[in-house]
Amino acid sequence: MKKIIQERLLDIQKEKNIKILFSSESGSRGWGFPSPDSDYDVRFFYVRSKNEYLSINEGKDQYDFPINDLLDINGWDIRKALRLMMKSNASPLEWLQSPITYMEEPGIREEIFNLAKQYFIPRATAHHYLGISTNLLEKGIVGEEFKIKKYFYVLRSLLSAKWIIDKNEVAPMEFHILMEQIQERTELVEAINLLWEKKKIALEGALTSVQPIIHEFVKTEFARCDEAVKNIERRDNDKTELDIFFRKIIEQYG
Numbered sequence: 001m002k003k004i005i006q007e008r009l010l011d012i013q014k015e016k017n018i019k020i021l022f023s024s025e026s027g028s029r030g031w032g033f034p035s036p037d038s039d040y041d042v043r044f045f046y047v048r049s050k051n052e053y054l055s056i057n058e059g060k061d062q063y064d065f066p067i068n069d070l071l072d073i074n075g076w077d078i079r080k081a082l083r084l085m086m087k088s089n090a091s092p093l094e095w096l097q098s099p100i101t102y103m104e105e106p107g108i109r110e111e112i113f114n115l116a117k118q119y120f121i122p123r124a125t126a127h128h129y130l131g132i133s134t135n136l137l138e139k140g141i142v143g144e145e146f147k148i149k150k151y152f153y154v155l156r157s158l159l160s161a162k163w164i165i166d167k168n169e170v171a172p173m174e175f176h177i178l179m180e181q182i183q184e185r186t187e188l189v190e191a192i193n194l195l196w197e198k199k200k201i202a203l204e205g206a207l208t209s210v211q212p213i214i215h216e217f218v219k220t221e222f223a224r225c226d227e228a229v230k231n232i233e234r235r236d237n238d239k240t241e242l243d244i245f246f247r248k249i250i251e252q253y254g
Contacts, residue, residue, distance in 0.1 A: 001070070005042055005102050008073065016063060018046040019253045021078060021108050025100035026091075032099075032175045033152045033196065035204050039067070042102060043095045044075040045112070050254035053079070078249055081112075082242045088121035090128050090160075097173040105253070115245055122164050123232040129161035129171070130226055137218060145207040148199050151214060155192065158218055158225070165228045188217050 013020050027041030028034045052059045061077040076084075085092050096113040136154045152175065159178035160171035172178060182188060191213045198208060 001040065002100075002102065005040060005071070008071065009042070009044065009103055012063070012065070012073070012075070013046075016046075016060075018048055018075075020075070020103050021045045021047060021249070021253065022096070022104045022112065023075075023102040024095050024098035024109075025102070026095055026098065027072075028149075028152075030094070030098040030100055030173060031152075031156055033156075033199060035149060035199060035202060035206075037203050039070050039072050042071060042073040043091075044073075044103065045078050045081050045092075045095075046075050047078045047249055047253045050250050053250055053254065079246060082115075082246055085112075085116050085119050086237045086239055086242055088119060088124045088237075090125050092116055093120070093125070093170055094173045097170075099174060111245075115241065117170055118241065119237050120170050121235050121237065122168055123229060123234060125171075126161045126164040126225070126229045126232065129157045129164070130222065130229065133157040133161065133218070133222060144210065146210050148195060148202050148206050148208050149204060151195055151208070151211070152199065154218060155214070158221055161225050161229070162221060165225050165232070168232075182217075185217070188213055 009020055009023055012018075021044075023042060023044035024030065025041060026043045028038050029040060046063075048059060059077075061080040063073075063075040065071075065073040081092055092112075093116055096109055096116060101109070133154050136150050136157065156175050156178060159175075159181060162181055163169070163171040163178060166181070179189070179192070191211055195208065195211065195214070198206075
């Protein structure tokens with residue numbers, strides 16, 4: 001499948017007259033808990049020609065391609081990516097850590113990720129993950145059951161917020177690393193692992209009974225994090241370093 005994705009990305013590069021700087025897997029495959037029928041969430045950063053950036057028209061800053069049974073492909077112009085990084089948007093932080101890479105200009109991932117960490121705003125990103133967690137918890141319940149997939153989405157978001165709040169650093173993308181934070185909670189970990197065994201063979205919409213121990217953890221940990229995040233300082237970023245990097249990228253690849 002990786003070869004098919006790489007060939008499609010090369011076609012996109014040619015069709016749109018862009019240069020793909022970096023591409024990786026997002027979503028459940030990147031997080032480490034795909035369902036048997038999960039599609040491939042392919043994400044990439046691209047750069048256009050220098051002349052396009054000098055035009056009075058801003059040009060295309062994002063490409064979304066029709067989703068088929070297997071592929072969901074989405075790309076951001078590097079300027080859009082850098083603008084979002086300045087606000088500590090979680091998506092670039094995750095894509096740049098993905099364990100599954102499809103294309104990369106030499107050294108570009110490390111360079112952009114180091115820049116992203118420099119512009120990381122713990123308060124903003126933790127708030128983002130807490131918002132996802134509480135929203136998904138409400139949407140996951142179907143009657144007296146809960147969507148297995150949603151359980152892991154809720155847990156991943158909450159554990160990401162916990163990581164940021166407790167460690168004051170960018171949260172890792174992969175779920176198994178986030179789980180290291182609660183290894184001493186034996187019963188909770190066992191419940192999550194049992195659910196993970198179900199998820200390995202369950203299709204996307206599969207349901208399970210509500211897991212009281214997981215729900216209680218989510219409720220209490222969310223309350224703790226929601227209070228703790230208020231004590232993290234607010235911060236605004238200066239765009240200088242991003243501008244320097246952007247101009248360098250245009251000179252090199254545009």
